[in-house]
Amino acid sequence: MNAEALAFCALAAMVLVGGALVVYSRNLVHAAVSLVPTLLGVAGLYVLLHAEFVAAIQILIYVGAITVLILFVILLTEGATGLRVRQRNEQVPLALGVCGALVALLWVVLLRVPWGPAAGPLPPYNPGAVGRSFLMPYVLAFEVTSLVILASLVGAIVIARREE
Protein backbone atom coordinates (compact mmCIF):
# COMPACT_ATOMS: atom_id res chain seq x y z
CA MET A 1 0.00 0.00 0.00
CA ASN A 2 1.47 3.39 -0.92
CA ALA A 3 1.30 6.59 1.09
CA GLU A 4 -1.70 7.95 -0.72
CA ALA A 5 -3.79 4.84 -0.08
CA LEU A 6 -2.67 4.83 3.56
CA ALA A 7 -3.66 8.47 3.98
CA PHE A 8 -6.96 7.83 2.24
CA CYS A 9 -7.78 4.91 4.56
CA ALA A 10 -6.93 6.94 7.66
CA LEU A 11 -9.05 9.88 6.50
CA ALA A 12 -11.93 7.65 5.44
CA ALA A 13 -11.87 5.95 8.84
CA MET A 14 -11.93 9.38 10.50
CA VAL A 15 -14.95 10.41 8.41
CA LEU A 16 -16.82 7.15 9.01
CA VAL A 17 -16.17 6.95 12.76
CA GLY A 18 -17.09 10.61 13.16
CA GLY A 19 -20.22 10.15 11.08
CA ALA A 20 -21.28 7.09 13.07
CA LEU A 21 -20.79 9.07 16.29
CA VAL A 22 -22.90 11.92 14.89
CA VAL A 23 -25.75 9.53 14.12
CA TYR A 24 -25.60 7.28 17.16
CA SER A 25 -24.78 9.72 20.00
CA ARG A 26 -27.72 10.07 22.33
CA ASN A 27 -26.30 13.40 23.45
CA LEU A 28 -26.88 16.19 20.93
CA VAL A 29 -23.75 18.10 21.95
CA HIS A 30 -21.62 14.98 21.41
CA ALA A 31 -23.22 14.54 18.00
CA ALA A 32 -22.46 18.14 17.03
CA VAL A 33 -18.84 17.94 18.23
CA SER A 34 -18.40 14.64 16.33
CA LEU A 35 -19.12 16.60 13.17
CA VAL A 36 -15.67 18.20 13.60
CA PRO A 37 -13.55 15.08 12.83
CA THR A 38 -15.98 14.10 10.06
CA LEU A 39 -15.70 17.43 8.29
CA LEU A 40 -11.96 17.67 8.89
CA GLY A 41 -11.59 14.20 7.34
CA VAL A 42 -13.48 15.37 4.27
CA ALA A 43 -11.15 18.39 4.09
CA GLY A 44 -8.24 15.93 4.21
CA LEU A 45 -9.72 14.01 1.28
CA TYR A 46 -9.86 17.26 -0.70
CA VAL A 47 -6.16 17.79 0.07
CA LEU A 48 -5.44 14.29 -1.29
CA LEU A 49 -7.17 15.38 -4.50
CA HIS A 50 -4.86 18.45 -4.67
CA ALA A 51 -7.83 20.76 -4.04
CA GLU A 52 -6.26 22.86 -1.26
CA PHE A 53 -8.57 25.80 -1.85
CA VAL A 54 -11.70 23.67 -1.41
CA ALA A 55 -10.15 22.04 1.69
CA ALA A 56 -9.47 25.41 3.34
CA ILE A 57 -12.97 26.64 2.50
CA GLN A 58 -14.40 23.37 3.85
CA ILE A 59 -12.69 23.93 7.22
CA LEU A 60 -13.55 27.64 7.31
CA ILE A 61 -17.24 27.25 6.46
CA TYR A 62 -18.24 23.84 7.74
CA VAL A 63 -16.04 23.36 10.79
CA GLY A 64 -15.54 26.99 11.76
CA ALA A 65 -18.97 28.40 11.04
CA ILE A 66 -21.69 25.77 10.61
CA THR A 67 -20.64 23.48 13.46
CA VAL A 68 -20.32 26.52 15.72
CA LEU A 69 -23.78 27.66 14.65
CA ILE A 70 -25.24 24.20 15.39
CA LEU A 71 -23.53 24.09 18.81
CA PHE A 72 -24.72 27.60 19.56
CA VAL A 73 -28.32 26.73 18.77
CA ILE A 74 -28.19 23.49 20.80
CA LEU A 75 -26.72 25.27 23.82
CA LEU A 76 -29.29 28.06 23.68
CA THR A 77 -32.21 25.63 23.54
CA GLU A 78 -33.79 24.38 26.72
CA GLY A 79 -33.23 20.69 27.48
CA ALA A 80 -30.20 21.09 25.26
CA THR A 81 -28.65 17.65 25.32
CA GLY A 82 -31.73 15.85 24.01
CA LEU A 83 -31.01 12.85 26.25
CA ARG A 84 -34.70 12.37 26.91
CA VAL A 85 -35.66 12.39 23.24
CA ARG A 86 -36.33 8.98 21.72
CA GLN A 87 -33.83 8.23 18.98
CA ARG A 88 -35.76 5.64 16.99
CA ASN A 89 -39.37 5.46 15.92
CA GLU A 90 -41.53 2.82 14.23
CA GLN A 91 -40.26 3.72 10.75
CA VAL A 92 -36.95 1.86 11.15
CA PRO A 93 -37.84 -0.97 8.70
CA LEU A 94 -38.93 1.56 6.08
CA ALA A 95 -35.71 3.56 6.46
CA LEU A 96 -33.66 0.37 6.22
CA GLY A 97 -35.45 -0.55 3.01
CA VAL A 98 -34.85 2.88 1.43
CA CYS A 99 -31.17 2.84 2.43
CA GLY A 100 -30.73 -0.67 1.08
CA ALA A 101 -32.29 0.34 -2.23
CA LEU A 102 -30.00 3.37 -2.45
CA VAL A 103 -26.92 1.23 -1.79
CA ALA A 104 -28.03 -1.27 -4.43
CA LEU A 105 -28.62 1.52 -6.95
CA LEU A 106 -25.23 3.13 -6.31
CA TRP A 107 -23.52 -0.25 -6.51
CA VAL A 108 -25.08 -1.02 -9.88
CA VAL A 109 -24.19 2.43 -11.24
CA LEU A 110 -20.60 2.14 -10.02
CA LEU A 111 -20.20 -1.27 -11.66
CA ARG A 112 -21.85 -0.31 -14.95
CA VAL A 113 -20.14 3.03 -15.65
CA PRO A 114 -17.17 2.55 -18.00
CA TRP A 115 -14.47 4.45 -16.07
CA GLY A 116 -12.04 5.98 -18.56
CA PRO A 117 -8.28 5.83 -18.06
CA ALA A 118 -6.71 8.46 -15.79
CA ALA A 119 -6.94 11.72 -17.71
CA GLY A 120 -3.36 12.95 -17.97
CA PRO A 121 -1.94 15.67 -15.72
CA LEU A 122 -4.30 17.54 -13.39
CA PRO A 123 -5.49 20.97 -14.52
CA PRO A 124 -3.93 23.78 -12.45
CA TYR A 125 -6.00 23.95 -9.30
CA ASN A 126 -4.95 27.01 -7.41
CA PRO A 127 -7.03 29.91 -6.08
CA GLY A 128 -6.27 31.91 -9.24
CA ALA A 129 -7.67 29.19 -11.51
CA VAL A 130 -10.73 28.84 -9.28
CA GLY A 131 -11.30 32.60 -9.42
CA ARG A 132 -10.95 32.70 -13.20
CA SER A 133 -13.47 29.88 -13.65
CA PHE A 134 -15.87 31.70 -11.32
CA LEU A 135 -15.62 34.91 -13.32
CA MET A 136 -15.59 33.38 -16.80
CA PRO A 137 -17.58 30.18 -17.49
CA TYR A 138 -19.64 30.16 -14.27
CA VAL A 139 -20.13 33.88 -13.83
CA LEU A 140 -23.95 33.82 -13.68
CA ALA A 141 -24.19 31.20 -10.94
CA PHE A 142 -21.42 32.93 -9.03
CA GLU A 143 -23.02 36.37 -9.22
CA VAL A 144 -26.45 35.07 -8.18
CA THR A 145 -24.93 33.25 -5.19
CA SER A 146 -22.94 36.28 -4.12
CA LEU A 147 -26.08 38.42 -4.40
CA VAL A 148 -27.85 36.07 -1.97
CA ILE A 149 -24.94 36.24 0.46
CA LEU A 150 -24.66 40.01 0.15
CA ALA A 151 -28.38 40.36 0.79
CA SER A 152 -28.11 38.30 3.98
CA LEU A 153 -25.10 40.37 5.10
CA VAL A 154 -26.95 43.64 4.52
CA GLY A 155 -30.00 42.12 6.22
CA ALA A 156 -27.94 41.31 9.29
CA ILE A 157 -26.73 44.91 9.47
CA VAL A 158 -30.28 46.27 9.03
CA ILE A 159 -31.65 43.99 11.78
CA ALA A 160 -28.83 45.01 14.09
CA ARG A 161 -29.48 48.71 13.45
CA ARG A 162 -33.24 48.51 13.99
CA GLU A 163 -32.84 47.82 17.72
CA GLU A 164 -31.82 51.40 18.44
Add this chain to the structure above:
Amino acid sequence: MGLGGLLSAVWQVELVRMVVLAAVVFTFLAVGGALFLVLAERKISAWIQARVGPKHVGPHGLLQTVADTLKLLYKENIVPHRADRVLFSIAPILVAVAALLDWVVIPFAPGWVVRDLNVGILYFAAVSSLTVIGILTGGWASNNKYSLLGGLRSAAQMVSYELPLAFSLLLVATLTGTLSTVRIVEAQPYPAYLYPSVAVAAVVFLVAATAEANRIPFDLPEAEAELVAGYFSEYTPMRFALFQLGEYGSLLASSALFTTLFLGGWKGPFPLPWLGPVGNGLVWFLLKTYAVVFFLMWVRWTYPRFRIDQLLGLSWKVLLPVSMMNLLVAGWLVVVVR
Protein backbone atom coordinates in the same frame (compact mmCIF):
# COMPACT_ATOMS: atom_id res chain seq x y z
CA MET B 1 4.24 24.03 -2.91
CA GLY B 2 0.67 22.97 -2.20
CA LEU B 3 -0.57 20.76 0.59
CA GLY B 4 -0.67 17.94 -1.93
CA GLY B 5 3.12 18.14 -2.20
CA LEU B 6 3.13 16.15 1.02
CA LEU B 7 2.56 13.01 -1.00
CA SER B 8 4.85 13.65 -3.92
CA ALA B 9 7.89 13.73 -1.62
CA VAL B 10 9.07 10.55 0.10
CA TRP B 11 6.38 10.18 2.72
CA GLN B 12 8.44 8.67 5.53
CA VAL B 13 10.77 11.69 5.36
CA GLU B 14 7.75 13.99 5.34
CA LEU B 15 6.31 12.23 8.38
CA VAL B 16 9.54 12.68 10.35
CA ARG B 17 9.77 16.29 9.21
CA MET B 18 6.18 16.87 10.28
CA VAL B 19 6.76 15.49 13.78
CA VAL B 20 10.02 17.39 14.26
CA LEU B 21 8.56 20.68 13.03
CA ALA B 22 5.47 20.26 15.20
CA ALA B 23 7.76 19.72 18.20
CA VAL B 24 9.85 22.79 17.30
CA VAL B 25 6.83 25.03 16.78
CA PHE B 26 5.16 23.78 19.94
CA THR B 27 8.31 24.44 21.97
CA PHE B 28 8.55 27.92 20.49
CA LEU B 29 4.90 28.49 21.38
CA ALA B 30 5.23 27.14 24.90
CA VAL B 31 8.41 29.10 25.62
CA GLY B 32 8.06 32.19 23.41
CA GLY B 33 4.29 32.33 23.71
CA ALA B 34 3.01 31.11 27.01
CA LEU B 35 6.03 31.39 29.34
CA PHE B 36 7.52 34.60 28.06
CA LEU B 37 4.27 36.42 27.21
CA VAL B 38 2.65 35.71 30.58
CA LEU B 39 5.75 37.14 32.24
CA ALA B 40 5.78 40.08 29.82
CA GLU B 41 2.09 40.70 30.46
CA ARG B 42 2.64 40.76 34.22
CA LYS B 43 5.69 43.00 33.95
CA ILE B 44 4.02 45.40 31.51
CA SER B 45 0.81 45.58 33.51
CA ALA B 46 2.89 46.27 36.63
CA TRP B 47 4.82 48.99 34.79
CA ILE B 48 1.59 50.62 33.53
CA GLN B 49 0.01 50.49 37.00
CA ALA B 50 3.19 51.78 38.70
CA ARG B 51 3.88 48.48 40.48
CA VAL B 52 6.95 46.23 40.43
CA GLY B 53 5.44 42.94 39.26
CA PRO B 54 6.99 39.50 39.87
CA LYS B 55 10.37 40.08 41.48
CA HIS B 56 11.57 37.20 43.64
CA VAL B 57 11.98 34.06 41.48
CA GLY B 58 15.18 34.37 39.44
CA PRO B 59 16.84 37.66 38.49
CA HIS B 60 14.13 40.36 38.35
CA GLY B 61 11.47 37.64 38.56
CA LEU B 62 12.46 36.21 35.16
CA LEU B 63 11.78 32.62 36.25
CA GLN B 64 8.38 33.36 37.79
CA THR B 65 6.33 31.71 35.03
CA VAL B 66 8.65 28.69 34.96
CA ALA B 67 7.96 28.22 38.67
CA ASP B 68 4.24 28.73 38.07
CA THR B 69 4.22 26.09 35.35
CA LEU B 70 6.03 23.61 37.60
CA LYS B 71 3.44 24.26 40.27
CA LEU B 72 0.63 23.69 37.78
CA LEU B 73 2.21 20.36 36.77
CA TYR B 74 2.24 19.16 40.38
CA LYS B 75 -1.35 20.04 41.18
CA GLU B 76 -4.26 17.61 40.99
CA ASN B 77 -6.53 17.49 37.96
CA ILE B 78 -10.15 17.90 39.04
CA VAL B 79 -13.16 17.11 36.89
CA PRO B 80 -16.32 18.72 38.30
CA HIS B 81 -19.23 16.57 39.47
CA ARG B 82 -21.54 15.63 36.55
CA ALA B 83 -19.30 17.32 34.01
CA ASP B 84 -18.97 15.69 30.61
CA ARG B 85 -15.63 13.92 31.07
CA VAL B 86 -14.72 13.31 27.44
CA LEU B 87 -15.50 16.78 26.11
CA PHE B 88 -14.07 18.36 29.25
CA SER B 89 -10.66 16.86 28.51
CA ILE B 90 -10.77 17.34 24.73
CA ALA B 91 -11.62 21.07 24.80
CA PRO B 92 -8.29 22.48 26.09
CA ILE B 93 -6.32 20.25 23.70
CA LEU B 94 -8.41 21.52 20.78
CA VAL B 95 -7.70 25.14 21.72
CA ALA B 96 -3.95 24.53 22.06
CA VAL B 97 -3.74 22.56 18.81
CA ALA B 98 -5.63 25.27 16.89
CA ALA B 99 -3.08 27.82 18.10
CA LEU B 100 -0.28 25.46 17.05
CA LEU B 101 -1.73 24.96 13.56
CA ASP B 102 -1.78 28.73 12.95
CA TRP B 103 2.00 28.72 12.81
CA VAL B 104 2.30 26.45 9.78
CA VAL B 105 2.05 29.35 7.33
CA ILE B 106 3.92 32.09 9.24
CA PRO B 107 7.21 32.96 7.49
CA PHE B 108 9.91 33.76 10.07
CA ALA B 109 12.68 34.59 7.61
CA PRO B 110 13.38 33.99 3.89
CA GLY B 111 12.86 30.23 3.49
CA TRP B 112 11.96 29.77 7.17
CA VAL B 113 8.34 28.70 6.98
CA VAL B 114 6.92 25.31 7.92
CA ARG B 115 5.01 25.15 4.65
CA ASP B 116 4.35 27.88 2.11
CA LEU B 117 0.79 26.95 1.14
CA ASN B 118 -0.78 28.54 -1.92
CA VAL B 119 -3.87 29.17 0.21
CA GLY B 120 -1.83 30.50 3.18
CA ILE B 121 -3.97 33.24 4.71
CA LEU B 122 -7.16 31.32 3.96
CA TYR B 123 -5.66 28.39 5.87
CA PHE B 124 -4.84 30.71 8.78
CA ALA B 125 -8.43 31.97 8.93
CA ALA B 126 -9.72 28.39 8.71
CA VAL B 127 -7.67 26.82 11.51
CA SER B 128 -7.96 29.78 13.86
CA SER B 129 -11.74 29.35 13.66
CA LEU B 130 -11.31 25.92 15.31
CA THR B 131 -10.54 27.64 18.64
CA VAL B 132 -14.13 28.65 19.18
CA ILE B 133 -15.30 25.01 19.10
CA GLY B 134 -12.87 24.18 21.91
CA ILE B 135 -14.05 27.15 23.96
CA LEU B 136 -17.72 26.37 23.36
CA THR B 137 -17.43 22.68 24.28
CA GLY B 138 -15.20 23.49 27.27
CA GLY B 139 -17.79 25.95 28.53
CA TRP B 140 -20.62 23.47 28.10
CA ALA B 141 -18.80 20.39 29.44
CA SER B 142 -17.91 22.11 32.73
CA ASN B 143 -21.56 21.89 33.82
CA ASN B 144 -21.43 25.41 35.23
CA LYS B 145 -23.71 28.25 34.19
CA TYR B 146 -20.93 30.85 34.20
CA SER B 147 -18.74 28.69 31.99
CA LEU B 148 -21.61 28.10 29.58
CA LEU B 149 -22.35 31.83 29.37
CA GLY B 150 -18.67 32.54 28.77
CA GLY B 151 -18.57 29.95 26.00
CA LEU B 152 -21.68 31.34 24.31
CA ARG B 153 -20.40 34.90 24.50
CA SER B 154 -17.14 33.79 23.00
CA ALA B 155 -18.89 32.05 20.12
CA ALA B 156 -21.01 35.13 19.33
CA GLN B 157 -17.96 37.35 19.51
CA MET B 158 -15.66 35.21 17.40
CA VAL B 159 -18.26 34.61 14.70
CA SER B 160 -18.96 38.36 14.50
CA TYR B 161 -15.31 39.34 14.26
CA GLU B 162 -14.31 36.67 11.77
CA LEU B 163 -16.01 38.68 9.02
CA PRO B 164 -14.06 41.96 9.36
CA LEU B 165 -10.91 39.88 9.78
CA ALA B 166 -11.67 38.02 6.56
CA PHE B 167 -12.28 41.32 4.77
CA SER B 168 -8.84 42.57 5.85
CA LEU B 169 -7.26 39.37 4.55
CA LEU B 170 -9.24 39.75 1.32
CA LEU B 171 -7.95 43.29 0.87
CA VAL B 172 -4.34 42.16 1.22
CA ALA B 173 -5.02 39.33 -1.23
CA THR B 174 -6.51 41.82 -3.70
CA LEU B 175 -3.51 44.14 -3.46
CA THR B 176 -0.83 41.47 -3.72
CA GLY B 177 -2.67 39.04 -5.99
CA THR B 178 -1.73 36.02 -3.89
CA LEU B 179 -2.84 34.10 -0.80
CA SER B 180 0.61 32.73 0.04
CA THR B 181 2.14 34.42 3.10
CA VAL B 182 5.66 34.27 1.64
CA ARG B 183 4.60 35.94 -1.61
CA ILE B 184 2.68 38.60 0.35
CA VAL B 185 5.86 39.52 2.22
CA GLU B 186 7.78 39.59 -1.06
CA ALA B 187 5.15 41.91 -2.60
CA GLN B 188 5.68 44.55 0.11
CA PRO B 189 6.19 47.50 0.51
CA TYR B 190 2.84 48.49 -0.95
CA PRO B 191 2.78 51.38 -3.45
CA ALA B 192 2.11 54.76 -1.81
CA TYR B 193 -1.34 55.37 -3.33
CA LEU B 194 -2.61 52.27 -1.49
CA TYR B 195 -1.45 53.41 1.97
CA PRO B 196 -4.89 54.71 3.12
CA SER B 197 -6.60 51.42 2.22
CA VAL B 198 -3.88 49.33 3.82
CA ALA B 199 -3.97 51.48 6.96
CA VAL B 200 -7.74 51.05 7.33
CA ALA B 201 -7.43 47.30 6.79
CA ALA B 202 -4.61 47.14 9.34
CA VAL B 203 -6.67 48.90 12.01
CA VAL B 204 -9.68 46.67 11.32
CA PHE B 205 -7.43 43.60 11.48
CA LEU B 206 -5.91 44.67 14.79
CA VAL B 207 -9.30 45.34 16.40
CA ALA B 208 -10.76 42.08 15.09
CA ALA B 209 -7.68 40.10 16.15
CA THR B 210 -7.92 41.52 19.68
CA ALA B 211 -11.54 40.46 19.79
CA GLU B 212 -10.70 37.00 18.44
CA ALA B 213 -8.07 36.57 21.13
CA ASN B 214 -10.66 37.49 23.80
CA ARG B 215 -8.53 40.24 25.27
CA ILE B 216 -9.51 43.47 27.00
CA PRO B 217 -11.32 45.62 25.86
CA PHE B 218 -13.05 42.61 24.27
CA ASP B 219 -12.57 39.99 27.00
CA LEU B 220 -16.27 39.48 27.78
CA PRO B 221 -16.06 35.67 27.55
CA GLU B 222 -13.95 35.68 30.70
CA ALA B 223 -15.10 38.86 32.44
CA GLU B 224 -14.12 38.13 36.03
CA ALA B 225 -16.65 40.44 37.63
CA GLU B 226 -19.68 38.83 35.98
CA LEU B 227 -18.62 35.35 34.94
CA VAL B 228 -16.00 34.32 37.55
CA ALA B 229 -13.52 33.44 34.81
CA GLY B 230 -15.79 32.41 31.95
CA TYR B 231 -15.32 29.21 30.03
CA PHE B 232 -12.32 28.00 32.02
CA SER B 233 -13.71 28.60 35.55
CA GLU B 234 -13.80 24.88 36.28
CA TYR B 235 -10.46 23.97 34.78
CA THR B 236 -7.63 23.00 37.07
CA PRO B 237 -3.84 22.98 36.58
CA MET B 238 -2.53 21.60 33.32
CA ARG B 239 -5.77 21.88 31.38
CA PHE B 240 -6.04 25.50 32.43
CA ALA B 241 -2.45 25.94 31.29
CA LEU B 242 -3.37 24.49 27.89
CA PHE B 243 -6.12 27.10 27.56
CA GLN B 244 -3.59 29.78 28.44
CA LEU B 245 -1.15 28.32 25.92
CA GLY B 246 -3.85 28.47 23.28
CA GLU B 247 -4.75 32.03 24.17
CA TYR B 248 -1.21 33.38 24.16
CA GLY B 249 -0.29 31.19 21.19
CA SER B 250 -3.05 32.70 19.09
CA LEU B 251 -2.21 36.19 20.36
CA LEU B 252 1.36 35.67 19.16
CA ALA B 253 0.12 34.14 15.90
CA SER B 254 -2.20 37.10 15.23
CA SER B 255 0.67 39.51 15.88
CA ALA B 256 2.90 37.48 13.57
CA LEU B 257 0.25 37.52 10.85
CA PHE B 258 -0.19 41.29 11.31
CA THR B 259 3.57 41.64 10.86
CA THR B 260 3.44 39.46 7.76
CA LEU B 261 0.54 41.25 6.12
CA PHE B 262 1.09 44.88 7.02
CA LEU B 263 4.59 45.44 8.44
CA GLY B 264 6.64 43.73 5.76
CA GLY B 265 7.29 40.44 7.57
CA TRP B 266 11.00 39.61 7.69
CA LYS B 267 12.05 42.72 5.74
CA GLY B 268 13.85 45.37 7.77
CA PRO B 269 14.49 49.07 7.21
CA PHE B 270 18.25 48.46 7.06
CA PRO B 271 20.40 45.28 7.05
CA LEU B 272 22.09 44.31 10.30
CA PRO B 273 25.79 43.43 10.07
CA TRP B 274 27.18 39.87 10.48
CA LEU B 275 23.79 38.16 10.56
CA GLY B 276 23.19 37.06 6.97
CA PRO B 277 19.77 37.12 5.31
CA VAL B 278 18.15 34.51 7.57
CA GLY B 279 19.44 36.05 10.81
CA ASN B 280 18.41 39.49 9.63
CA GLY B 281 14.94 38.28 8.73
CA LEU B 282 14.51 36.46 12.02
CA VAL B 283 15.58 39.47 14.09
CA TRP B 284 13.36 41.93 12.23
CA PHE B 285 10.40 39.55 12.21
CA LEU B 286 10.57 38.85 15.95
CA LEU B 287 11.15 42.53 16.76
CA LYS B 288 8.06 43.57 14.81
CA THR B 289 5.93 40.73 16.15
CA TYR B 290 6.78 41.45 19.77
CA ALA B 291 6.23 45.18 19.15
CA VAL B 292 2.67 44.33 18.04
CA VAL B 293 2.28 42.09 21.11
CA PHE B 294 3.46 44.96 23.31
CA PHE B 295 0.94 47.27 21.66
CA LEU B 296 -1.90 44.81 22.38
CA MET B 297 -0.80 44.50 26.02
CA TRP B 298 -0.60 48.25 26.32
CA VAL B 299 -4.20 48.48 25.05
CA ARG B 300 -5.30 45.74 27.45
CA TRP B 301 -4.04 47.54 30.53
CA THR B 302 -5.23 50.98 29.41
CA TYR B 303 -8.85 50.58 28.34
CA PRO B 304 -11.89 49.32 30.26
CA ARG B 305 -14.09 46.49 29.06
CA PHE B 306 -16.98 47.00 26.59
CA ARG B 307 -20.53 45.77 27.11
CA ILE B 308 -21.54 42.78 24.96
CA ASP B 309 -23.99 44.80 22.82
CA GLN B 310 -21.40 47.53 22.21
CA LEU B 311 -18.92 44.84 21.26
CA LEU B 312 -21.17 43.13 18.71
CA GLY B 313 -22.44 46.53 17.48
CA LEU B 314 -18.89 47.66 16.78
CA SER B 315 -18.31 44.67 14.56
CA TRP B 316 -21.58 44.69 12.59
CA LYS B 317 -22.25 48.40 12.34
CA VAL B 318 -18.78 49.93 12.09
CA LEU B 319 -16.05 47.49 11.11
CA LEU B 320 -18.04 45.52 8.54
CA PRO B 321 -19.37 48.49 6.48
CA VAL B 322 -16.00 50.25 6.71
CA SER B 323 -14.07 47.23 5.49
CA MET B 324 -16.55 46.57 2.67
CA MET B 325 -16.21 50.17 1.43
CA ASN B 326 -12.46 49.91 1.82
CA LEU B 327 -12.35 46.77 -0.29
CA LEU B 328 -14.40 48.50 -2.98
CA VAL B 329 -12.10 51.54 -3.05
CA ALA B 330 -8.95 49.41 -3.05
CA GLY B 331 -10.28 47.20 -5.85
CA TRP B 332 -11.05 50.30 -7.91
CA LEU B 333 -7.59 51.72 -7.24
CA VAL B 334 -5.88 48.48 -8.19
CA VAL B 335 -7.81 48.16 -11.44
CA VAL B 336 -7.68 51.83 -12.50
CA VAL B 337 -4.20 52.87 -11.45
CA ARG B 338 -2.55 49.69 -12.65
